[in-house]
Amino acid sequence: MMKCREVSTLVSTGDVETAPLGRRMRVWLHIAMCRHCRRFRRQLEQLRQRARAAADEAAAAMPADLPERVLRQLPRE
Amino acid sequence: MPDPSTTLDALRRRDDAALRRVVEANTRKLYRAARGMGHSNEEADDLVQEVFLTFMSSLDRFEGRSAVSTWLYGILLRKVQERRREATRERTHDPIDEAxxxxxxxxxxxLRKPVDAESALTASQIGEAIRGCMDGLPAPARDVFVLRQIEGLSAEEVRNILHLTITHIGVLLHRARLRMRACLDGKGWRTS
Known part of the structure; x- marks a missing residue:
């Protein structure tokens, strides 16, 4: 049985996505049985969603004419 | 969806329609990434323009092995790094590891069990808190966090942009997430 530290580190680094199938299955089995690791994984997902929303909010300040200004200044030769 | 090789040929010919497609598809993403990496609205505006100018001058070197957007993120990253006053060196140790x-x-x-993140904060307060916490991230971890978590790039794509190993990208992402988690914990987004 994998330990919480190993499982949560693999999830947080993203290494679980590229881990060999057997290891990935052990991670998911642990997560299925451990509510603390499930909560930790949920926190990371919430953090990703919130960070994306915060970035979209900041990007809303982009001037609407920026793409046109970019296109105008591009050399064509 | 246009054939990538046709698009590349058209871009090399400076075809107006192809350039417009690339600019319109990527300006906002680049602007968002530049803001995410700590630049002001004005700096992000400048950076986006610089990125496309460099893109045009480097088009002949672009072989089409990666997506145009990945190539553009790579140019942005180099511009951002140029603008940083102090060169960032790879850190083999970080106090967050002990935490x-x-x-x-x-x-x-x-030992300190995670809880369901609870918050009395409004969505805009959370956004503010997140941007504040991102400002506290060390540069390389922040870049990885923005590219992986906000721009949604894979570890492989980030490796091509930052020229780091997949392992190192994982470590930087992990440290960025832990710092964000700890920082947000102090701002009312309870994690443990």
Whole structure:
């Protein structure tokens, strides 16, 4: 049985996505049985969603004419 | 969806329609990434323009092995790094590693158990808190966090942009997430 530290580190680094199938299955089995690791994984997902929303909010300040200004200044030769 | 090789040929010919497609598809993403990496609205505006100018002058070197957007993110990253006053050196040790270990018993079980993140903050307050916490991230971890978590790039794509190993990208992402988690914990987004 994998330990919480190993499982949560693999999830947080993203290494679980590229881990060999057997290891990935052990991670998911642990997560299925451990509510603390499930909560930790949920926190990371919430953090990703919130960070994306915060970035979209900041990007809303982009001037609407920026793409046109970019296109105008591009050399064509 | 246009054939990538046709698009590349058209871009090399400076075809107006192809350039417009690339600019319109990527301006906002680049602007968002530049803001995410700590630049002001004005700096992000400048950076986006510089990125496309460099893109045009480097088009002949672009072989089409990666997506145009990945190539553009790569140019942005180099511009951002140029603008940083101090060159960032790869850190082999980070105090956040010890803080992470302190979450566990010697047996590797949770000592400070995670809870369902609760917050009395409004969405805009959370956005503010997140941007504030991102400002506290060290540069390389922040870049990885923005590219992986906000722009949604894979570890492989980030490796091509930052020229780091997949392992190092994982470590930087982990440290960025832990710092964000700890920082947000102090701003009313309870994590443990």
């Amino acid at each position: 992470w270990e302190a979450n566990f018993t010697a047996d590797g079980m949770w």
